[in-house]
Amino acid sequence: MSKKHTLVIIVGSTREGRFGPVVASWVAEQARQHGGFDVEVVDLADVEIPLSLPAVSPKFAGDSYPRPEGMAALTSRLEKAAAFILVTPEYNHSYPASLKAAIDWHFTQWTAKPVAFASYGGAAGGRHAVLHLENVLTELHAVTIRDGLMFPNYFTAWQDGRPLDPAAPGYAKTLLDQLAWWAAALSAARETSPYPA
Numbered sequence: 001m002s003k004k005h006t007l008v009i010i011v012g013s014t015r016e017g018r019f020g021p022v023v024a025s026w027v028a029e030q031a032r033q034h035g036g037f038d039v040e041v042v043d044l045a046d047v048e049i050p051l052s053l054p055a056v057s058p059k060f061a062g063d064s065y066p067r068p069e070g071m072a073a074l075t076s077r078l079e080k081a082a083a084f085i086l087v088t089p090e091y092n093h094s095y096p097a098s099l100k101a102a103i104d105w106h107f108t109q110w111t112a113k114p115v116a117f118a119s120y121g122g123a124a125g126g127r128h129a130v131l132h133l134e135n136v137l138t139e140l141h142a143v144t145i146r147d148g149l150m151f152p153n154y155f156t157a158w159q160d161g162r163p164l165d166p167a168a169p170g171y172a173k174t175l176l177d178q179l180a181w182w183a184a185a186l187s188a189a190r191e192t193s194p195y196p197a
């Protein structure tokens, strides 16, 4: 059997009464059933993420970047991850500030790693959030996965913690197959030679 890669699934919303953990929990279940990953779920609501950043960009500061104590566990899990799934709602045609702040406090932790998306929201299903995330992650030299999970009108499209659409597990498998392929390819490449960022 091929090597399992560490997949970190990030719950991007921290709002009171949020739906994000429901989506993340179902996505994690699909990923565990898939079998290609060691799956971890990180909830940004449990992380200290100040909006005010240090003077220098994390791109240039390396390990000495002065992050708050309450961010250490997040940083170490991002560092060890070989693949990510960002679970994001749509807030005003974009993604939540909590997710942007978590991304901006890091740089090398994303570089040359694959990132997939599971989005939800109103009619657009988080489409605008994902478009913005793809743009941001390109700056960090991450590789975004084409096939995503998108749940429009989740308030009627989900019941008892699961999407009602019977095709949803199949879409999840496609995403996870692509993510596993990229995780293997990019992990091997990072081991062979340092990424020229």
Ligand SMILES: Cc1cc2nc3c(=O)[nH]c(=O)nc-3n(C[C@H](O)[C@H](O)[C@H](O)COP(=O)(O)O)c2cc1C
Residues within 6 Å of the ligand: 013, 014, 015, 017, 018, 019, 020, 021, 089, 090, 091, 092, 093, 094, 120, 121, 122, 123, 124, 125, 126
């Ligand atoms: C500040 C805010 C802005 C929102 N803007 C949009 C939007 O532009 N498009 C959309 O489809 N849904 C929008 N929604 C609805 C959210 O997608 C929906 O409330 C979702 O549950 C939010 O995710 P959460 O429950 O994990 O916080 C917005 C919700 C909030 C709180």
